[in-house]
Amino acid sequence: MRAGLEDEGVWPYLVEALERAQQGDGSDLAWLAMADTGREEDGTYPGASFGKNHLPVTCADWPPTRWDTMAPSSQVVREFPLLARLSPRSGDPCAGWPGPRRQNLLVGAEPATPIVVIGNEHDPVTSIGGTEYLASVLVRSRLVRVDAYGHGAYGSGNACADQAVGAYLVSGIAPPDDTRCPAE
Known part of the structure; x- marks a missing residue:
């Protein structure tokens, strides 16, 4: 159900599904x-499901962080109570990972161009605090904040965000650090 909360386009379907569930269906x-977990109608999961791909990236490439065991913030609890109940305090996301686990974050590379990090102020999945943290550890990063809801800022209908990222992708012109895009 988490994916249904990430994408504003799915919200009307989620509301309808909740209304039907209240009526017994x-x-x-x-x-x-099932769509959220990648489960097929026959109960099986595809070989390249998100979980199978995400686990090695999470456990082999990133060290444990304070974010791994965080509970939803009071803002998320207030603004997204259903998501807060679906996302209780997490345990170790790599429990059961049999491979080696990175213990330090290696972000010391000097990129040839700035790295644009973009996030929605009201993202119920990746908090703006997490986005700020990522921007703080990436050398030469440029943070773009969008006053929007949902998960995913680029291509979501905010002209400021689309222009900031589009100018970077097309012309190599990075936005100023801490660019703030108003709600639309």
Whole structure:
């Protein structure tokens, strides 16, 4: 269900599914949950599911951080109570990972161009604090904040965000650090 909360375009379907569930038909909620986890109708999971790909990246490439065991913030609890209940304090995301685990973050490379880090102020999945942290550890990064909801800022209908990223991708012109895009 988490994916349904990430994308504003899915919200109307989620509302309808919740209304049907209150009337005793939870089939749409079950379908959304299956879509969220990558489960097929026969109960199997595809070989290249997100979980199978995400685990090695998370555990082999990134060291443990304070974010691994954080609970939803009071803002998330207030603004997104359903998500807060779906995202309780997490345990070790790499429990059961049999491979080696990185213990330090290696972000010392000097990129040839700035790295644009963009995030929504009201993202229920990746907090703006997490986005700020990423920008703080990446050398030559440029933070772009968008006053928007949902998960994913670029290509979501905010002209300021689209222009900032588009100018970088097309012309190599990075936005100024801490660019703030107003709500639209």
